[in-house]
Amino acid sequence: MTIPPWLDDFLWTYQNLIHGLGVNGLLALSMYVVLAVGQLSLGQAAFMGLGAYSGALLSMKLHWPFALVLPASCVPPVVFALIIGVPTLRLSGVYLAIATIGLGEVLRSLYLKWDYVGGALGLNGIPERAETWMMFLALGLATLALFLIGRSRFGRAMEAMREDATGAAAMGIDVRRYHLVALVASAVLAGLAGSLAAHASDFISPNEYGFEPAVTILSFALLGGIGNPLAPVAGAWFLTLLPELMRDLPEIRLALNGAIIVLAVLFLPRGLFGWRMKRSGA
Amino acid sequence: MMLLSTHNLTRRYAGLVAVDAVRLEIPEGGIHAVIGPNGAGKTTLFNLLTGIVPPSEGGIVFDGQDIAALPAHRRAALGMARTFQNIRLFSSMSVLENVLTGLHPRLSVGPLATVLRLDRFRAEEREAVASAKAALAMVGLAMEENAPADALSYGDQRRLEIARALVAAPRLLLLDEPAAGMNPAETAALADLVRRIAVGGTTVLLVEHDMGFVMELSETITVLNFGRKIFAGTPEQVRAEPAVVEAYLGARLAAKLRAQAEAQHGQ
Incomplete structure (x- = not known):
């Protein structure tokens, strides 16, 4: 396959940005699946870090082929999701958010103290094996799968428990099981995003997976909305592209970025892309 | 055989026994009601039956199976459906x-x-x-x-x-105050609907304040007061039972009315 020179130039110049769209899109979906069942978990950055570190270590220390590294780097986030999910899913609302932030910080300080994973310096020289098409294929398949799941009894159950967990239980829906499965799916998506990002940038460090990225991932879904799976992805893309579009205004860039998020949350509670998908699949 | 029965069913909250050692027996088929003054524990009883709150003590048997320890969604899957007092x-x-x-x-x-x-x-x-x-x-x-x-x-x-x-x-449909806030025409249409549901083979258990509605529809009525079962029987038996009248009107007013009725009768 030959790529025309102008497109090659464009891709080369904006490579980081294009990778950011793919990775942040996956992270937005990872946030979406927990919000869609009415849970506020802020463990997505921690899941991403586990995927990034385990993927990088498998590539650098064990020299596994990338086709094995990618699925394998989803395993630690899933194990972590199960370990934190079983005891903490009894919590709800802001308590679960606080618990997951705390557990994320525990992991971050572990990376900082543990020399095998590079300590505060992080890991350097990760082989650049993640291709742009892999990110967008993963994003496309995940969006499609969540859309199809959304238009079925599973999507109805998710929306029902988001509105009223007691009412949903009275309809015969196993709310806790959905919460746990959603957390595991969230871990897979974030782990995949972390591993892809690590193999696209050659360098990772503990602070990429702390509290601030956790809030950024939440803002993707808050800004985009959670009425359908495309909305959080669009929110992520908007927030990824916004700093680039304001490149000529460096002094007020961050302030403007923040102001847009605040205004959107205040005046568009359903998000910028708030349309609600239908829930029957016949 | 009973479709639903409870023994010693109890729910305590701090300083309050909302449902106190209730023995409830609902046969298969037909329309049945639980009545009682405000605060008698009717909605708590429904929440216990459907698994929204766990019992402090006692057992619930549905269709021959002990369901007291099952979560709400399992009970729904066994064929128990409900509506809520606050929609x-x-x-x-x-x-x-x-x-x-x-x-x-x-x-x-x-x-x-x-x-x-x-x-x-x-x-x-x-x-x-x-x-x-x-x-x-x-x-x-x-x-x-x-x-x-x-x-x-x-x-x-x-x-x-x-x-x-x-x-x-569902095998059993629990309706929590289905006629609340309805006008007479809507209530009449609801009574017709509940009858059709029962004819279709679903056992109906309802909590309702509209006494005309309850008396007209129900085969059996269980009366609660302060969390305790004070009576169970047919609508005719319930109407004639002094304890029920007292629960609703208070002992003094009930005694006064009874005395008046006897005086009229004696004339």
Whole structure:
């Protein structure tokens, strides 16, 4: 396959940005699946870090082929999701958010103290094996799968428990099981995003997976909305592209970025892309 | 054989026994009621029966199986459906989608077949939509299927809750104050609907304050007061029972009325 020179130039110049769209899109979906069942978990950055570190270590220390590294780097986030999910899913609302932030910080300080994973310096020289098409294929398949799941009894159950967990239980829906499965799916998506990002940038460090990225991932879904799976992805893309579009205004860039998020949350509670998908699949 | 029975069913809250050692017996078939003054523990009893709150003590047997330790969703899957005193529809969803949600425990196609849109999924979903439309037709909401649930009038929202509970063809339907806030015409239509549900083979257990409604429909009535069962019997027996009249009117007023009645009788 030959790529025309102008497109090659464009891709080369904006490579980081294009990778950011793919990775942040996956992270937005990872946030979406927990919000869609009415849970506020802020463990997505921690899941991403586990995927990034385990993927990088498998590539650098064990020299596994990338086709094995990618699925394998989803395993630690899933194990972590199960370990934190079983005891903490009894919590709800802001308590679960606080618990997951705390557990994320525990992991971050572990990376900082543990020399095998590079300590505060992080890991350097990760082989650049993640291709742009892999990110967008993963994003496309995940969006499609969540859309199809959304238009079925599973999507109805998710929306029902988001509105009223007691009412949903009275309809015969196993709310806790959905919460746990959603957390595991969230871990897979974030782990995949972390591993892809690590193999696209050659360098990772503990602070990429702390509290601030956790809030950024939440803002993707808050800004985009959670009425359908495309909305959080669009929110992520908007927030990824916004700093680039304001490149000529460096002094007020961050302030403007923040102001847009605040205004959107205040005046568009359903998000910028708030349309609600239908829930029957016949 | 009893479809539903409880023994020593008790729920304590700090400083209050909301349901106190209740023995409830609901036979299979027909319409049955639980009545009692405000605060008698009727809604707590419903929440215990359907698993919304766990009992402090006692057992619940449904269809021969002890269900006291089962979570709410398992009880629903066994064929127990309910409506709520304060309506609990999924307000962002359409009327049809609300009813489809009630069908959840009857649907079995897995996530993989769902994502791949296999014929199995499509067939099950088509059948589900047909059942949901039939349930809506039964309660008289066939024309509203695409409206958002929160756009319906109060009475229609109550009927939608019944359709959502009814669609899974439950063995037992629990209605918590179904006639609350309804005008006489709506109440009469509701009585007709409840009768049709019972004729269709679903046992109905209702909590209701509208005494005309209860007396007209019910085969058996269980009376609660301060969390205790004070009487159970047919509507005629309940009407004649002094303890029930006292519970509603207070002992002094009841005694006064009884004395007046006897005086009239003696003349």
